[in-house]
Amino acid sequence: MxxxxxxxxxxxxxxxxxxxxxPEKGMFDLYTDQVCKEIRVRAKEMDNSLRTRYLGGGTPSLLPLANLTQILLTLEECGHGGPYEEFTxxxxxxxxxxxxxxxxxxxxMLGVNRMSMGVQSFNDELLHWMNRRHNSEGALEAFRLVREAGFDNVSIDLIFGLSNLSDQVWEETINKAIELDPEHISCYQLTVEGDNVLAHRLESGEYEEASDQVCRRQYDILCAKMAAAGYNHYEISNFAKPGFEAVHNGGYWQRHPYVGLGPAAHSFSGRSRNWNDSVLDGYKNTKEALTVEDEKVETLMLALRTARGIDGEFLFANCQKEDINRLMKEGALVKVGRRYRIPEDHFFVSDQIIRELI
Ligand code: SF4
Structure with a gap:
């Protein structure tokens, strides 16, 4: 991966x-040189057992084709060329x-077989407020073009949980997304983190966060509409038509090793996590070994975000029996075969459930 x-x-x-x-003049070339250098240094770390590639950002669609080609050729030279099971x-x-x-x-032609489009909303007023570059019409046209080009695995990202998003506009947005009939839809709840425009607006009183009730209601609307449209709610924030669950992200949730290339990218070796500095020129890689406790917490947190859930043997070996039984009685945990999962109607409070287990 x-x-x-x-x-x-x-x-x-x-x-x-x-x-x-x-991007400024010369930056794409500088970036490409750095990434190609990194590929040569880290080629041995790359595990080919799950053949997925994921180009995320930032905005990968800004990268010129010539630069992308150079990066893919370098991967190929180092023994990591296509074909790919999934290339997003x-x-x-x-x-x-x-x-x-x-x-x-x-x-x-370069092997990309899955497109993930950052649509976020089909409401122009909200898109403007988010400072997105596109409007609703642009998103529809982009989707049409992607289909015309023959992509048969397309994902759309949406955002909910904004205090200026009414239930009606949220429903309209979901309806429009469903009408397009993408194979996959990711929906993220807005969180205010770090040092960005929204954090400043929150601080100055210009923006107020949506209440838990509003977020919960919008999440419930989403779950109901997705189920009615035939999407499988296979992870807290992700819905897919049968057979179109994201393979690459599935690898993250199952703690499959992956190599992250480029500035600010994170990697996971199975025993350690490492990350690249957030600078374009001369970024370095920092490694942090995971303790047994870290591994246990990660395994639980990642697996319980998914409908697949966690292996019963692992759960009972690492969590208190009383907590598991109590959560089961409350309906916050259910047994499916040999595995245990958080049922969909408790996904929204999964963080709290996981906290209670660890
Ligand atoms: S959310 Fe917007 S600013 Fe952030 S990486 Fe995506 S396109 Fe860039």
Missing amino acids: IYLHVPFCKSFCTYCDFYSEI LEANPEDIVEKGLPYLQSLK
């Missing part, structure tokens, strides 16, 4: 706290519309 972080954005979204740069590229709708079909067809 390889993750490539592409840390460029043309503008910054109100709520975003990721490391990213506004995160794209901004505006880039897709601007670059058009030839761009999408080239991505296909």
Whole structure:
């Protein structure tokens, strides 16, 4: 599994706290040189047992094709070429519309077989408030182009839990997403973190966070609509048509080793986690070994976010029997075969349930 972080954005979204740069002359080439150098140094760390590639960001759709090709060729030279079971590229709708079909067809030729589009909302007022570059019409056109180019595995990202998102607008947004019939939909609850525009608005009183009740209600609306439309709620924030669950992200939740390339990318070796500095030029990699306790907590946290849940033997070996039994009595944990999971109607409070177990 390889993750490539592409840390460029043309503008910054109100709520975003990721490391990213506004591209200036020479930056794409500098980035590409650094990543190719990193690939050569870290080629031996790359595990090919799960052949997935994920280009995330930032905005990978900003990276010129020539640079992407150079990175993929370097991977190939180092023994990590295609074919890929899943190769996802995160794209901004505006880039897709601007670059058009030839761009999408080239991505296909490079092996990309899954597109993940950051739509976030189909309401123009909200998109403007989020400082997104596209509008609702642009998102629809981008989706149409992606389909025309022949992508048959498309994911859409949406955001809920904003105090200025009414239930009605949220329902309309979900309906529009369902009408497009993507294979996968990811829905994230807005959180105010770090030092960004939204955090400043919150501090100055210009923005007020949505209450827990509002977030819960919007999450319930989402779950009901997705189920009615035939999507499988396979992870807290993710819904897929049968057979289209994300393989790469599934690898994260099952603690499969992966190598993260590029500035600010994180990696996992099975026994340690490491991360690259958030700088474009000369970033270094820092490694942190995991303790037995870290491994236990991670395994529980990641597995219990999913509908697949956790192996019963692991659960009973690492958590208190009384806590498990109590949570089962409360309906916060259910047994499915040899595994235990948090049922969908308790997904919203999964953090609290997991905290009670650890
Ligand atoms: S949300 Fe995505 S597109 Fe927006 S600033 Fe953050 S990384 Fe860039």
